[in-house]
Amino acid sequence: MPFYDEMYDDAGAVRPGYRRYVEWLQSIDPERLSRKRAEADVAFRRVGITFAVYGEEAGKERLIPFDVIPRILPANEWRLIERGLRQRVAALNRFLHDIYHEQEILRLGIIPSHVVTENRQYRPQMQGLAVPGGVYAHIAGIDLVRADDGLFYVLEDNLRVPSGVSYMIEDRKMMMRLFPELFVRHRVAPVQHYPDLLLAQLRAAAPAGVDDPTCVLLTPGAFNSAYFEHTFLAQQMGIDLVEGRDLFVQDETVYMRTTQGPKRVDVIYRRVDDDFLDPEVFRPDSLLGVPGLLRAYRAGRVTLANAIGTGVTDDKSIYPYVPSMIRFYLGEEPILHNVQTWLGRDPQDLRYILAHLPELVVKEVHGSGGKGMLIGPMASTAEIEEFRAKLRTQPENYVAQPTLALSTCPTFVEEGIAPRHIDLRPFVLSGKAVEMVPGGLTRVALKAGSLVVNSSQGGGTKDTWVLEC
Numbered sequence: 001m002p003f004y005d006e007m008y009d010d011a012g013a014v015r016p017g018y019r020r021y022v023e024w025l026q027s028i029d030p031e032r033l034s035r036k037r038a039e040a041d042v043a044f045r046r047v048g049i050t051f052a053v054y055g056e057e058a059g060k061e062r063l064i065p066f067d068v069i070p071r072i073l074p075a076n077e078w079r080l081i082e083r084g085l086r087q088r089v090a091a092l093n094r095f096l097h098d099i100y101h102e103q104e105i106l107r108l109g110i111i112p113s114h115v116v117t118e119n120r121q122y123r124p125q126m127q128g129l130a131v132p133g134g135v136y137a138h139i140a141g142i143d144l145v146r147a148d149d150g151l152f153y154v155l156e157d158n159l160r161v162p163s164g165v166s167y168m169i170e171d172r173k174m175m176m177r178l179f180p181e182l183f184v185r186h187r188v189a190p191v192q193h194y195p196d197l198l199l200a201q202l203r204a205a206a207p208a209g210v211d212d213p214t215c216v217l218l219t220p221g222a223f224n225s226a227y228f229e230h231t232f233l234a235q236q237m238g239i240d241l242v243e244g245r246d247l248f249v250q251d252e253t254v255y256m257r258t259t260q261g262p263k264r265v266d267v268i269y270r271r272v273d274d275d276f277l278d279p280e281v282f283r284p285d286s287l288l289g290v291p292g293l294l295r296a297y298r299a300g301r302v303t304l305a306n307a308i309g310t311g312v313t314d315d316k317s318i319y320p321y322v323p324s325m326i327r328f329y330l331g332e333e334p335i336l337h338n339v340q341t342w343l344g345r346d347p348q349d350l351r352y353i354l355a356h357l358p359e360l361v362v363k364e365v366h367g368s369g370g371k372g373m374l375i376g377p378m379a380s381t382a383e384i385e386e387f388r389a390k391l392r393t394q395p396e397n398y399v400a401q402p403t404l405a406l407s408t409c410p411t412f413v414e415e416g417i418a419p420r421h422i423d424l425r426p427f428v429l430s431g432k433a434v435e436m437v438p439g440g441l442t443r444v445a446l447k448a449g450s451l452v453v454n455s456s457q458g459g460g461t462k463d464t465w466v467l468e469c
Contacts, residue, residue, distance in 0.1 A: 002148045002405060003148060003405050003406070003407060003408045003419070003421075004146055004147065004148050004149075004150050004405070004407040004408070005407070005408055005409075005419060006018075006071060006072070006146070006407055006408065006409040006410075006422070007022065007072075007409060007410050016074065017072045017073065017074040017467055018072055020185050020186060021070070021072060021182070021185075021186065024181075024182065024185060025069070025417075030416065030417075033068055033412050034412075036068055036178045036179070037066070037067075037068050037412060039178065040066050040068065040174050040178060041063060041066070043174065043177075044063055044064075044066065044170070044174070045063055047170075048228055049063070049064070049166075049167070049170055049228055064167060064459075064460060064461055065446055065459075065460030065461070066171060066174060066460060066461055066462075067411050067412055067420075067444055067446075067460055067461070067462045068175075068178065068179075068412050069409070069410055069411055069412050069417070069462065070175060070462055070463040070464065070465045071409050071422060071424070071442040071462045071463070071464050071465070072465045072467065073439070073464065073465065073466045073467070074467055075466065075467050075468060075469060078189075078438055078439075078466040080152075080335065081144065081152060081336070081426065082426075082436065082438075083335050084152070084154075084334070084335035084336030085142055085336070085426055085428050085436065086428070086434050087326060087330065087332060087334070087335050087336075088142065088154065088157070088322065088326065088334070088335075088336060089137065089140045089142070089428045089430055089434065090329075090330065090430075090434065091322065091325040091326040091329050091330055092137060092140070092157060092159060092313050092322065092325065093134065093135055093136055093137055093430060094325070094329035094330075095313065095325045095329065096136035096137065096159075096307070096309065096310060096312070096313065097131075097134050097136065098329075099116050099122070099312065100123075100126045100127055100128070100129065100309060101127075101128065105325070105328055105329075108328075110321070110324050110328055111318075111321045111324070111325075115317060115318065115321075116312060116318070119312050119315055119317070119318070120366065121160070121274070121309070121311030121312045121314065121315055121366075122309065122312050123274060123308050123309035125281055125294060125308070125309075126307070126308055126309040129297070129298055130300070131303070131307050132205050132206070132207065132208070132303055133205065133431060133432060135205065135307075135430050135431055136159075136306060136307040136309070136310050137159040137306050137307070137310050137313070137430060138201055138202070138205060138269075138305035138306055138429065138430055138431060139159075139162055139198070139269075139305065139306060139427065139428075139429060139430075140157070140158065140159050140162060140427070140428040140430065141158040141159075141162030141163070141164060141165075141425045141426070141427050141428075141441075142154060142156075142157055142158065142425065142426060142428065143155040143156040143157075143158065143423055143424070143425050144336070144423065144424045144425070144426065144440075145339075145404055145406050145407070145423045145424075146406070146407035146424075147404055147405055147406070147407070148405040148407075151337070152336055152424075153336065153337050153338065153339050153404075154322070154336050154337070154338055154339070155339060155404075155423065156314070156316070156319065157313050157314060157319060157322065158314055158425070159306060159310040159311070159313045159314055160273065160274075160306065160310050160311035160314050161270070161271050161272075161273065161306070162425075162427065163226045163229055163271075164229070164425055164427075164441040164443075165194060165229070165233070165427050165441065166228065166229040166232040166233060167229075167441055167461050168191055168194070168427070168437075168439065168440060168441040168464065169191060169192060169194060169195075169232075169236075170232075171441075171461055171462065171463040171464075172190075172191050172192060172463050173192070174463070175463040186465065186467060187467060187468040187469055188465045188466070188467065188468070189437075189438035189439065189465075189466040189467070189468050190437070190438075191437040191438065191439050191464075193437065194427070194437045195233060195236035195237045196237075197429055197435050197437065198233070198237060198269075198429060199215065199237040199238070199239070201305075201429045201430070201431040201435070202215045202237075202267045202269055202303075202305055203215060203267065204431045204432055205267055205303045205305060205431055206266045206267050206303060207266060207300050207301060207302065207303060208300070210266045213266035213267050214256070214263060214264060214265050214266050214267070215237070215239045215265075215266065215267040215268075215269065216234075216239055216240045216241070216242045216247075216256060216265050216267075216268055216269070217230055217233060217234040217237075217239060217240070217241050217242070217268075217269045217270075217271065218242055218243070218244070218247070218268050218269065218270040218271060218272055218290075219231075219241055219242070219243060219271050219272070220243070220271065220272050220276070220288045221243050221288070224271070226271065229271075230271050233269075239269075240256065242256060243288070244272070244286075244287065244288050244289045244290050245287075247265060247268075247290045247293075248262075248290065248291075248292075249290060249291065249292030249293060249295060249296050250262075252292075252295050252296045252299040252301050253296055253301045253302070254268070254290065254293065254296050254301065254302045265302060266302060266303065267302070267303045267305065268302060268303070268304050268305070269305050270304055270305065270306070272288050272289060273311075274308050274309065274311060276288040276289050277289040277290070277293055277294070277304075277308065278290060278291065278292065278293040278294045279291055280292055280294065280295075281294045294308070315365055315366060316341075316363055316364070316365040316366075316399045317343060317345070317365045317396075317399060319338065319341060319399075320338060320341045320343065320399075322334075322338060323337070323338055339401050339402065339404060340401060340402055341399050341400070341401050342360075342399065342400045342401070343399055344391055344394075344395035344396055344397065344398035344399060344400070345395055345396035349400075350391065350395050352400075353391060353398075353400040354388060354391060354392075356376075356400075357374070357376050357384050357387060357388060358376045358377065358379070358384060359376050359377065359402070359403060360374075360376045360400040360401065360402065360403060361373065361374065361375050361376065361400065361401050361402070361403050361404075361451075362374040362376070362387055362391070362398055362399070362400045363398065363399055363400070363401070364397055364398060365396075365397055365398065365399055366397075373452070374387040375403060375451060375452070376403060377403050378449075378451075403451070404451070406421040406422065406423065406445075406451055407421070407422060408420060408421055408422065409422050409442075409444065409462065411444055411446070411462070413446060413448075418448070420444050420445055420446060420448075420450075421444070421445045421450065421451050421453065422442050422443065422444045422445070422453065422462065423442070423443050423453050424440050424441070424442050424443075424464065425440050425441045425442075425443065426439065426440030427440060427441075438466035439464040439465065439466045440464055441461060441464065442461060442462040442463070442464045443459050443460070443461055443462075444459060444460050444461065444462055445458075445459050446458060446459060446460045
Protein backbone atom coordinates (compact mmCIF):
# COMPACT_ATOMS: atom_id res chain seq x y z
CA MET A 1 0.00 0.00 0.00
CA PRO A 2 1.51 3.41 -0.95
CA PHE A 3 1.86 6.05 1.77
CA TYR A 4 2.21 9.80 1.52
CA ASP A 5 5.53 10.75 3.09
CA GLU A 6 5.31 14.13 4.82
CA MET A 7 9.04 14.86 4.38
CA TYR A 8 9.90 13.36 0.97
CA ASP A 9 8.03 13.30 -2.33
CA ASP A 10 7.67 10.23 -4.58
CA ALA A 11 10.99 10.99 -6.28
CA GLY A 12 12.80 11.10 -2.94
CA ALA A 13 13.24 14.88 -3.00
CA VAL A 14 12.68 16.82 0.23
CA ARG A 15 9.35 18.65 0.29
CA PRO A 16 9.70 22.46 0.43
CA GLY A 17 8.54 22.86 4.04
CA TYR A 18 11.21 20.46 5.29
CA ARG A 19 14.27 21.67 3.33
CA ARG A 20 15.90 23.72 6.06
CA TYR A 21 15.05 21.15 8.68
CA VAL A 22 16.55 18.26 6.68
CA GLU A 23 19.77 20.23 6.16
CA TRP A 24 20.00 20.58 9.94
CA LEU A 25 19.02 16.95 10.59
CA GLN A 26 21.71 15.63 8.25
CA SER A 27 24.34 17.72 10.00
CA ILE A 28 23.85 16.47 13.54
CA ASP A 29 25.07 13.35 15.30
CA PRO A 30 22.30 10.75 15.89
CA GLU A 31 23.72 10.35 19.38
CA ARG A 32 22.67 13.93 20.11
CA LEU A 33 19.09 13.09 19.13
CA SER A 34 19.19 10.11 21.46
CA ARG A 35 20.46 12.23 24.35
CA LYS A 36 17.82 14.88 23.71
CA ARG A 37 15.04 12.29 23.66
CA ALA A 38 16.22 10.95 27.02
CA GLU A 39 16.39 14.51 28.35
CA ALA A 40 12.79 15.08 27.24
CA ASP A 41 11.62 11.93 29.03
CA VAL A 42 13.26 13.04 32.28
CA ALA A 43 11.78 16.54 32.00
CA PHE A 44 8.28 15.29 31.19
CA ARG A 45 8.33 12.90 34.13
CA ARG A 46 9.62 15.61 36.47
CA VAL A 47 6.81 17.96 35.46
CA GLY A 48 4.26 15.14 35.71
CA ILE A 49 3.18 14.99 32.06
CA THR A 50 1.66 11.54 32.30
CA PHE A 51 -1.66 9.84 31.68
CA ALA A 52 -3.48 6.90 33.22
CA VAL A 53 -4.87 3.97 31.27
CA TYR A 54 -8.20 2.61 32.50
CA GLY A 55 -8.10 -1.08 33.27
CA GLU A 56 -4.45 -1.07 34.24
CA GLU A 57 -3.02 -1.26 37.73
CA ALA A 58 -4.63 1.44 39.87
CA GLY A 59 -2.61 4.61 39.97
CA LYS A 60 -0.21 3.49 37.26
CA GLU A 61 0.89 6.44 35.17
CA ARG A 62 2.58 6.42 31.77
CA LEU A 63 4.63 8.95 29.88
CA ILE A 64 3.32 9.70 26.42
CA PRO A 65 6.39 9.06 24.25
CA PHE A 66 7.64 12.26 22.62
CA ASP A 67 9.35 12.22 19.24
CA VAL A 68 12.06 14.81 18.61
CA ILE A 69 11.42 15.08 14.85
CA PRO A 70 8.61 17.59 14.21
CA ARG A 71 5.75 17.36 11.76
CA ILE A 72 5.88 20.45 9.49
CA LEU A 73 2.97 22.02 7.60
CA PRO A 74 3.51 24.82 5.05
CA ALA A 75 1.38 27.95 5.48
CA ASN A 76 -0.78 27.24 2.42
CA GLU A 77 -1.72 23.76 3.70
CA TRP A 78 -2.66 25.17 7.10
CA ARG A 79 -4.86 27.87 5.52
CA LEU A 80 -6.87 25.17 3.76
CA ILE A 81 -7.17 23.11 6.95
CA GLU A 82 -8.23 26.18 8.93
CA ARG A 83 -10.95 27.09 6.44
CA GLY A 84 -12.25 23.53 6.49
CA LEU A 85 -12.26 23.36 10.28
CA ARG A 86 -14.12 26.65 10.64
CA GLN A 87 -16.73 25.44 8.19
CA ARG A 88 -17.16 22.05 9.82
CA VAL A 89 -17.41 23.28 13.41
CA ALA A 90 -19.87 26.02 12.39
CA ALA A 91 -22.12 23.38 10.81
CA LEU A 92 -21.84 21.09 13.83
CA ASN A 93 -22.86 23.91 16.17
CA ARG A 94 -25.82 24.72 13.91
CA PHE A 95 -26.78 21.03 13.93
CA LEU A 96 -26.70 20.87 17.73
CA HIS A 97 -28.91 23.94 18.01
CA ASP A 98 -31.33 22.46 15.48
CA ILE A 99 -31.74 19.02 17.09
CA TYR A 100 -32.45 20.64 20.48
CA HIS A 101 -34.93 23.13 18.98
CA GLU A 102 -36.77 22.95 15.64
CA GLN A 103 -35.24 19.63 14.44
CA GLU A 104 -35.62 20.81 10.87
CA ILE A 105 -32.88 18.55 9.55
CA LEU A 106 -34.73 15.56 11.01
CA ARG A 107 -38.18 16.59 9.78
CA LEU A 108 -36.82 16.92 6.24
CA GLY A 109 -35.33 13.44 6.42
CA ILE A 110 -31.77 14.59 5.74
CA ILE A 111 -30.80 12.61 8.83
CA PRO A 112 -33.12 9.83 10.05
CA SER A 113 -34.75 11.01 13.29
CA HIS A 114 -34.05 7.82 15.22
CA VAL A 115 -30.33 8.11 14.54
CA VAL A 116 -30.35 11.25 16.69
CA THR A 117 -33.23 10.88 19.16
CA GLU A 118 -32.34 7.28 20.06
CA ASN A 119 -28.64 8.05 20.32
CA ARG A 120 -27.26 7.42 23.81
CA GLN A 121 -25.61 10.86 23.79
CA TYR A 122 -28.82 12.73 22.87
CA ARG A 123 -30.12 14.62 25.91
CA PRO A 124 -33.85 15.42 25.78
CA GLN A 125 -33.30 17.60 28.85
CA MET A 126 -31.63 20.11 26.51
CA GLN A 127 -34.71 20.47 24.31
CA GLY A 128 -35.60 24.14 24.00
CA LEU A 129 -32.74 25.32 26.22
CA ALA A 130 -31.12 28.45 24.82
CA VAL A 131 -27.34 28.49 25.22
CA PRO A 132 -25.34 31.76 25.06
CA GLY A 133 -24.69 32.80 21.47
CA GLY A 134 -26.07 29.50 20.19
CA VAL A 135 -22.66 27.91 20.79
CA TYR A 136 -22.76 24.34 22.04
CA ALA A 137 -19.19 23.26 21.33
CA HIS A 138 -16.87 26.00 22.60
CA ILE A 139 -13.93 23.60 22.26
CA ALA A 140 -13.68 21.06 19.44
CA GLY A 141 -10.89 18.65 18.55
CA ILE A 142 -11.14 17.42 14.97
CA ASP A 143 -9.01 14.42 14.00
CA LEU A 144 -7.48 14.70 10.53
CA VAL A 145 -5.48 12.22 8.47
CA ARG A 146 -3.65 12.63 5.19
CA ALA A 147 -4.23 9.76 2.76
CA ASP A 148 -2.08 8.48 -0.08
CA ASP A 149 -3.59 11.09 -2.44
CA GLY A 150 -2.04 13.84 -0.32
CA LEU A 151 -5.42 15.21 0.78
CA PHE A 152 -6.59 15.70 4.35
CA TYR A 153 -9.69 13.85 5.54
CA VAL A 154 -11.66 14.18 8.76
CA LEU A 155 -11.52 10.92 10.67
CA GLU A 156 -13.45 11.90 13.82
CA ASP A 157 -15.17 14.84 15.48
CA ASN A 158 -14.58 15.35 19.22
CA LEU A 159 -16.99 17.88 20.73
CA ARG A 160 -17.92 16.39 24.09
CA VAL A 161 -14.74 16.73 26.19
CA PRO A 162 -11.87 16.89 23.67
CA SER A 163 -8.45 16.35 25.19
CA GLY A 164 -4.79 16.56 24.22
CA VAL A 165 -4.18 20.29 23.88
CA SER A 166 -1.79 20.35 26.86
CA TYR A 167 0.52 17.95 25.03
CA MET A 168 0.49 20.23 22.00
CA ILE A 169 1.70 23.10 24.18
CA GLU A 170 4.22 21.07 26.18
CA ASP A 171 5.67 19.47 23.04
CA ARG A 172 6.39 22.95 21.66
CA LYS A 173 8.00 24.08 24.91
CA MET A 174 10.16 20.96 24.89
CA MET A 175 11.31 21.44 21.28
CA MET A 176 12.25 25.06 22.00
CA ARG A 177 14.20 23.93 25.05
CA LEU A 178 16.00 21.05 23.30
CA PHE A 179 16.70 22.64 19.93
CA PRO A 180 16.51 26.45 20.21
CA GLU A 181 18.58 26.85 17.02
CA LEU A 182 15.76 25.36 14.96
CA PHE A 183 13.46 28.25 15.86
CA VAL A 184 16.06 30.68 14.54
CA ARG A 185 16.14 28.82 11.22
CA HIS A 186 12.35 28.52 10.88
CA ARG A 187 9.43 30.92 11.30
CA VAL A 188 7.17 28.62 13.27
CA ALA A 189 3.72 29.96 14.19
CA PRO A 190 3.24 30.03 18.00
CA VAL A 191 0.80 27.84 19.95
CA GLN A 192 1.61 28.85 23.53
CA HIS A 193 -1.17 31.44 23.63
CA TYR A 194 -3.92 28.79 23.44
CA PRO A 195 -4.84 29.10 27.18
CA ASP A 196 -5.29 32.88 26.72
CA LEU A 197 -7.62 32.31 23.76
CA LEU A 198 -9.55 29.67 25.69
CA LEU A 199 -9.99 31.89 28.73
CA ALA A 200 -11.18 34.78 26.57
CA GLN A 201 -13.76 32.51 24.92
CA LEU A 202 -14.96 31.21 28.29
CA ARG A 203 -15.33 34.71 29.71
CA ALA A 204 -17.18 35.87 26.60
CA ALA A 205 -19.65 32.97 27.03
CA ALA A 206 -20.79 34.14 30.47
CA PRO A 207 -24.52 34.59 31.11
CA ALA A 208 -26.06 37.91 30.11
CA GLY A 209 -25.40 40.75 32.53
CA VAL A 210 -22.21 39.26 34.03
CA ASP A 211 -19.37 41.71 33.40
CA ASP A 212 -16.54 40.02 35.32
CA PRO A 213 -17.29 36.29 35.20
CA THR A 214 -15.80 33.68 37.47
CA CYS A 215 -14.67 30.69 35.44
CA VAL A 216 -13.68 27.29 36.82
CA LEU A 217 -12.50 23.99 35.37
CA LEU A 218 -14.54 21.02 36.62
CA THR A 219 -12.50 17.80 36.78
CA PRO A 220 -13.57 14.27 37.75
CA GLY A 221 -10.46 14.17 39.93
CA ALA A 222 -6.93 12.85 40.12
CA PHE A 223 -7.77 9.36 38.84
CA ASN A 224 -9.01 10.64 35.49
CA SER A 225 -6.70 9.78 32.57
CA ALA A 226 -6.46 13.46 31.53
CA TYR A 227 -5.98 14.93 35.01
CA PHE A 228 -2.59 16.37 34.10
CA GLU A 229 -4.28 18.37 31.34
CA HIS A 230 -6.99 19.62 33.70
CA THR A 231 -4.45 20.94 36.20
CA PHE A 232 -2.27 22.35 33.43
CA LEU A 233 -5.06 24.31 31.74
CA ALA A 234 -6.49 25.64 35.01
CA GLN A 235 -3.05 26.83 36.05
CA GLN A 236 -2.30 28.38 32.67
CA MET A 237 -5.63 30.23 32.60
CA GLY A 238 -5.37 31.29 36.24
CA ILE A 239 -8.74 29.78 37.18
CA ASP A 240 -9.77 27.40 39.94
CA LEU A 241 -9.64 23.65 39.36
CA VAL A 242 -12.67 22.21 41.13
CA GLU A 243 -14.38 18.88 41.71
CA GLY A 244 -18.11 18.41 42.08
CA ARG A 245 -17.89 18.53 45.87
CA ASP A 246 -16.42 22.04 45.65
CA LEU A 247 -19.60 23.41 44.04
CA PHE A 248 -23.23 23.68 45.13
CA VAL A 249 -26.43 25.15 43.74
CA GLN A 250 -28.64 27.56 45.65
CA ASP A 251 -31.52 29.61 44.19
CA GLU A 252 -30.65 28.22 40.73
CA THR A 253 -27.16 29.71 41.02
CA VAL A 254 -23.86 27.80 41.19
CA TYR A 255 -21.46 28.64 44.00
CA MET A 256 -17.93 27.56 44.82
CA ARG A 257 -16.88 26.86 48.37
CA THR A 258 -13.91 29.03 49.32
CA THR A 259 -12.11 29.95 52.53
CA GLN A 260 -13.79 33.36 52.29
CA GLY A 261 -17.25 31.84 51.89
CA PRO A 262 -19.40 30.98 48.85
CA LYS A 263 -18.45 32.58 45.54
CA ARG A 264 -20.72 32.61 42.50
CA VAL A 265 -19.53 30.65 39.46
CA ASP A 266 -20.58 31.90 36.02
CA VAL A 267 -18.77 29.63 33.54
CA ILE A 268 -17.81 25.99 34.01
CA TYR A 269 -15.29 24.46 31.61
CA ARG A 270 -16.34 20.93 32.33
CA ARG A 271 -14.20 17.86 31.75
CA VAL A 272 -16.86 15.57 33.24
CA ASP A 273 -19.13 13.52 30.96
CA ASP A 274 -22.85 14.31 30.80
CA ASP A 275 -23.87 11.19 32.69
CA PHE A 276 -22.03 12.31 35.80
CA LEU A 277 -22.75 16.07 35.77
CA ASP A 278 -25.95 16.25 37.81
CA PRO A 279 -27.19 13.32 39.92
CA GLU A 280 -30.65 14.90 40.09
CA VAL A 281 -31.08 14.39 36.33
CA PHE A 282 -28.56 11.85 35.04
CA ARG A 283 -26.85 9.12 37.05
CA PRO A 284 -28.14 9.33 40.65
CA ASP A 285 -25.07 7.49 41.94
CA SER A 286 -22.62 10.07 40.54
CA LEU A 287 -20.29 11.66 43.08
CA LEU A 288 -18.48 13.67 40.39
CA GLY A 289 -21.18 16.19 39.53
CA VAL A 290 -23.19 18.95 41.16
CA PRO A 291 -26.81 18.34 42.28
CA GLY A 292 -29.06 20.98 40.71
CA LEU A 293 -26.56 22.01 38.02
CA LEU A 294 -29.08 21.52 35.21
CA ARG A 295 -31.61 23.71 37.04
CA ALA A 296 -29.07 26.54 37.16
CA TYR A 297 -28.16 25.90 33.53
CA ARG A 298 -31.79 26.00 32.38
CA ALA A 299 -32.30 29.23 34.35
CA GLY A 300 -29.45 30.82 32.41
CA ARG A 301 -27.39 31.45 35.55
CA VAL A 302 -24.34 29.46 34.44
CA THR A 303 -22.66 28.52 31.16
CA LEU A 304 -21.27 25.05 30.54
CA ALA A 305 -18.48 24.59 28.03
CA ASN A 306 -19.08 22.38 26.26
CA ALA A 307 -22.85 22.25 26.48
CA ILE A 308 -24.65 19.14 27.67
CA GLY A 309 -25.60 16.94 24.73
CA THR A 310 -22.72 17.76 22.39
CA GLY A 311 -21.64 14.11 22.48
CA VAL A 312 -24.18 13.30 19.75
CA THR A 313 -21.72 14.70 17.21
CA ASP A 314 -18.92 12.41 18.44
CA ASP A 315 -20.94 9.35 17.52
CA LYS A 316 -19.52 7.50 14.54
CA SER A 317 -23.03 6.87 13.21
CA ILE A 318 -23.60 10.66 13.00
CA TYR A 319 -20.23 11.34 11.35
CA PRO A 320 -21.33 10.27 7.82
CA TYR A 321 -23.97 13.02 7.81
CA VAL A 322 -21.65 15.97 8.50
CA PRO A 323 -21.17 16.81 4.78
CA SER A 324 -24.97 16.99 4.48
CA MET A 325 -25.05 19.30 7.53
CA ILE A 326 -22.56 21.63 5.85
CA ARG A 327 -24.69 21.79 2.70
CA PHE A 328 -27.95 22.19 4.65
CA TYR A 329 -26.93 24.81 7.22
CA LEU A 330 -24.25 26.74 5.32
CA GLY A 331 -25.16 26.19 1.66
CA GLU A 332 -21.55 25.24 0.93
CA GLU A 333 -19.63 22.22 -0.28
CA PRO A 334 -17.36 20.62 2.35
CA ILE A 335 -13.77 21.80 2.21
CA LEU A 336 -12.51 18.82 4.22
CA HIS A 337 -13.97 15.49 3.21
CA ASN A 338 -15.10 12.52 5.26
CA VAL A 339 -13.68 9.04 4.96
CA GLN A 340 -16.13 6.71 3.22
CA THR A 341 -18.17 5.00 5.93
CA TRP A 342 -20.53 2.00 5.91
CA LEU A 343 -23.15 1.79 8.65
CA GLY A 344 -23.79 -1.56 10.29
CA ARG A 345 -27.46 -0.68 10.85
CA ASP A 346 -28.01 -0.30 7.10
CA PRO A 347 -28.75 -3.77 5.63
CA GLN A 348 -27.01 -3.05 2.33
CA ASP A 349 -23.97 -1.60 4.08
CA LEU A 350 -23.88 -4.55 6.47
CA ARG A 351 -23.75 -7.02 3.59
CA TYR A 352 -20.78 -5.12 2.16
CA ILE A 353 -19.00 -5.02 5.54
CA LEU A 354 -19.43 -8.75 6.13
CA ALA A 355 -18.17 -9.54 2.65
CA HIS A 356 -15.08 -7.35 2.97
CA LEU A 357 -14.09 -7.61 6.65
CA PRO A 358 -10.43 -8.50 5.94
CA GLU A 359 -10.05 -5.19 4.04
CA LEU A 360 -11.86 -2.82 6.42
CA VAL A 361 -11.47 -1.00 9.73
CA VAL A 362 -14.50 -1.67 11.93
CA LYS A 363 -15.24 0.65 14.87
CA GLU A 364 -17.78 0.79 17.67
CA VAL A 365 -20.05 3.79 17.14
CA HIS A 366 -19.44 4.96 20.72
CA GLY A 367 -15.84 3.76 20.92
CA SER A 368 -12.80 5.93 21.65
CA GLY A 369 -9.11 5.63 22.34
CA GLY A 370 -8.52 3.08 19.61
CA LYS A 371 -10.38 0.41 21.59
CA GLY A 372 -13.04 -1.93 20.23
CA MET A 373 -11.59 -1.76 16.71
CA LEU A 374 -10.83 -4.31 14.05
CA ILE A 375 -8.14 -3.46 11.51
CA GLY A 376 -8.91 -6.13 8.92
CA PRO A 377 -5.57 -6.36 7.09
CA MET A 378 -3.71 -6.79 10.38
CA ALA A 379 -6.21 -9.06 12.14
CA SER A 380 -6.06 -12.81 12.55
CA THR A 381 -8.74 -15.09 11.14
CA ALA A 382 -10.07 -15.62 14.67
CA GLU A 383 -10.33 -11.86 15.29
CA ILE A 384 -12.17 -11.35 12.01
CA GLU A 385 -14.64 -14.10 12.82
CA GLU A 386 -15.17 -12.66 16.30
CA PHE A 387 -16.14 -9.31 14.76
CA ARG A 388 -18.30 -11.04 12.19
CA ALA A 389 -20.34 -12.52 15.03
CA LYS A 390 -20.63 -9.14 16.75
CA LEU A 391 -21.80 -7.50 13.54
CA ARG A 392 -24.47 -10.12 13.02
CA THR A 393 -25.85 -9.83 16.55
CA GLN A 394 -25.53 -6.04 17.08
CA PRO A 395 -24.90 -4.42 13.68
CA GLU A 396 -26.15 -1.00 14.84
CA ASN A 397 -23.16 -0.74 17.19
CA TYR A 398 -20.59 -0.66 14.39
CA VAL A 399 -19.41 1.29 11.37
CA ALA A 400 -16.72 0.35 8.88
CA GLN A 401 -14.25 2.36 6.81
CA PRO A 402 -11.52 1.53 4.28
CA THR A 403 -8.12 0.83 5.75
CA LEU A 404 -6.54 4.20 5.08
CA ALA A 405 -2.97 4.60 3.93
CA LEU A 406 -2.20 7.16 6.65
CA SER A 407 0.68 9.46 5.82
CA THR A 408 4.04 8.81 7.44
CA CYS A 409 6.61 11.12 8.95
CA PRO A 410 10.22 10.25 9.78
CA THR A 411 10.38 9.41 13.47
CA PHE A 412 13.33 8.77 15.80
CA VAL A 413 12.82 5.23 17.08
CA GLU A 414 15.14 2.65 18.62
CA GLU A 415 16.52 1.50 15.27
CA GLY A 416 17.11 5.06 14.08
CA ILE A 417 15.03 7.36 11.89
CA ALA A 418 12.14 5.48 10.25
CA PRO A 419 8.69 6.34 8.85
CA ARG A 420 5.73 6.05 11.20
CA HIS A 421 2.04 6.77 10.62
CA ILE A 422 0.56 9.99 12.03
CA ASP A 423 -2.66 11.94 12.42
CA LEU A 424 -3.43 15.52 13.53
CA ARG A 425 -5.88 16.94 16.06
CA PRO A 426 -6.29 20.72 15.73
CA PHE A 427 -8.37 22.51 18.36
CA VAL A 428 -11.12 24.95 17.38
CA LEU A 429 -12.51 27.53 19.83
CA SER A 430 -15.99 28.87 19.06
CA GLY A 431 -17.73 31.89 20.54
CA LYS A 432 -18.51 35.31 19.12
CA ALA A 433 -15.56 34.50 16.86
CA VAL A 434 -13.97 31.21 15.83
CA GLU A 435 -10.29 31.00 16.76
CA MET A 436 -7.54 28.40 16.72
CA VAL A 437 -3.82 28.30 17.16
CA PRO A 438 -1.88 27.21 14.05
CA GLY A 439 -1.17 23.54 14.42
CA GLY A 440 -2.47 20.90 16.77
CA LEU A 441 -1.51 17.63 18.38
CA THR A 442 0.26 15.25 16.01
CA ARG A 443 -0.02 11.69 17.25
CA VAL A 444 2.31 9.02 15.94
CA ALA A 445 2.02 5.22 15.86
CA LEU A 446 5.46 4.22 17.17
CA LYS A 447 5.12 0.52 16.34
CA ALA A 448 6.34 -0.32 12.84
CA GLY A 449 3.38 -0.79 10.52
CA SER A 450 0.80 0.20 13.15
CA LEU A 451 -2.04 2.52 12.16
CA VAL A 452 -3.22 3.12 15.75
CA VAL A 453 -1.88 6.43 17.07
CA ASN A 454 -3.75 6.58 20.38
CA SER A 455 -1.56 6.98 23.45
CA SER A 456 -3.48 4.23 25.25
CA GLN A 457 -2.44 1.87 22.45
CA GLY A 458 1.26 2.76 22.48
CA GLY A 459 1.24 5.91 20.36
CA GLY A 460 3.36 9.00 20.92
CA THR A 461 3.28 12.69 20.01
CA LYS A 462 5.24 15.14 17.86
CA ASP A 463 5.50 18.89 17.84
CA THR A 464 3.47 20.30 14.95
CA TRP A 465 5.00 23.24 13.10
CA VAL A 466 2.99 25.54 10.88
CA LEU A 467 5.41 27.68 8.93
CA GLU A 468 4.43 31.35 8.75
CA CYS A 469 5.83 31.74 5.25
